[in-house]
Amino acid sequence: MSATAVLFYILSFFILATGLLAVTAKKIFRSAIWLLFSLTGIAGLYFWLQMEFIAAVQIVVYVGGIVVLIIFSIFLTQQAGKELPAPLRGRTFFSALAAIAGFCLTFNLICHYAFKPGSNQVIDAGVSRIGAQMLSTSEHGYVLPFEVVSILLLAAMIGCIVIAIKTKPVDR
Amino acid sequence: MNEIPLTHILFVSTALFFIGMYGLFTRRNMITMLMSVELILNSVNINFVAFNKYLYPDKLGGVFFTLFIIAIAAAEAAVAIAIIINLYRNLSSIDVEDAGEMKF
Numbered sequence: 001m002s003a004t005a006v007l008f009y010i011l012s013f014f015i016l017a018t019g020l021l022a023v024t025a026k027k028i029f030r031s032a033i034w035l036l037f038s039l040t041g042i043a044g045l046y047f048w049l050q051m052e053f054i055a056a057v058q059i060v061v062y063v064g065g066i067v068v069l070i071i072f073s074i075f076l077t078q079q080a081g082k083e084l085p086a087p088l089r090g091r092t093f094f095s096a097l098a099a100i101a102g103f104c105l106t107f108n109l110i111c112h113y114a115f116k117p118g119s120n121q122v123i124d125a126g127v128s129r130i131g132a133q134m135l136s137t138s139e140h141g142y143v144l145p146f147e148v149v150s151i152l153l154l155a156a157m158i159g160c161i162v163i164a165i166k167t168k169p170v171d172r
Numbered sequence: 173m174n175e176i177p178l179t180h181i182l183f184v185s186t187a188l189f190f191i192g193m194y195g196l197f198t199r200r201n202m203i204t205m206l207m208s209v210e211l212i213l214n215s216v217n218i219n220f221v222a223f224n225k226y227l228y229p230d231k232l233g234g235v236f237f238t239l240f241i242i243a244i245a246a247a248e249a250a251v252a253i254a255i256i257i258n259l260y261r262n263l264s265s266i267d268v269e270d271a272g273e274m275k276f
Contacts, residue, residue: 008176012184019188019211023195028204035207042214045184049225054238058217061242066210066249073253074203077260087198095197099190106190110182115227123229133232134239142236149243156247160254166261 008048015041026083028074036067053127181222188215202256202266206249213245 015038022034039062046055087095134142188211195208217238224234260266 002175005175008180012180015184016187016191019191022211023191023199023204023208028201031204031207035210038211039214042218045218046221049221051221051225051235054217054221054235057239057242061246062210062214065246069249069253070203070207073256076257077203077266084199084201084204087200092198095194098197099194102193103186103190106186107183110179110186115178118227118229121229123225125232125235130232130235130239134236145236145240149240153243153247156251160250163251164254164257 004048008045011041011044011048015045026086028078028082028084029071032067032071032074035070036063039063039067050123051125053125053130178222178226181218181226185215185218185222188212188218200268202252202259202268205268206252206256210245210249213241217241 018034018037018041022031022038025031025034039058043055043058043063046052046058133140134146137143192208192211192215195211196205199205199208220234220237220241222234224232228234256266259271263270265271
């Protein structure tokens with residue numbers, strides 16, 4: 001087993017272990033921190049796949065944006081040190097059963113599907129190629145989805161402000 | 173690089189998807205449920221990038237899907253947190269069991 005294979009198995013173990021801790025941690029703040037580690041591990045996996053741009057976007061948006069937003073909202077809505085109430089025993093059991101059954105079914109299907117390997121050429125996912133195709137108006141360009149997603153982000157931003165704005169007590 | 177078969181990467185993403193699903197089933201706190209949704213979206217992104225890399229190395233479709241999913245996930249998290257904060261202001265709780273006012 002070469003060093004890259006070992007690196008892959010270490011990264012995947014890290015991602016799965018911290019992901020599992022993120023959904024089972026007793027304290028909500030610790031859960032957010034485990035989620036942070038898991039997302040960083042996924043960025044590492046993108047680096048391992050030689051997709052540097054995706055890895056950078058993952059770190060900037062998820063680690064730098066979403067997790068910080070989640071941590072802020074934890075501080076705004078509850079005591080971070082308080083323990084979450086433990087889920088009911090029956091619910092835990094049946095959720096674990098459903099998740100394991102779904103995993104076994106899906107992975108069984110994946111194992112028996114014969115993926116056709118593509119051509120052996122090395123993928124060129126450099127920033128210049130991604131940027132040129134993203135803003136191209138030719139047949140395989142992505143300029144229309146790009147504009148739509150920018151409208152979506154604007155709408156989401158305005159929507160957040162409208163939803164979270166503080167109304168005066170007399171308005172209630 | 174190519175000594176790792178595609179199935180192993182798909183194992184990681186499938187396991188991460190079902191870990192997120194387990195969290196979505198067991199947790200009753202809205203912020204932790206949102207974290208589980210983020211895990212699920214990330215597992216889908218791993219799938220797209222791995223398929224792009226292994227099966228279609230001459231195209232960039234998976235990379236673009238991943239970028240758009242990340243952008244939509246950011247918008248979704250922001251809107252969800254705005255709703256959670258507004259709900260907390262009205263109910264002083266972010267437990268999904270307490271938010272039953274619009275149920276019937």
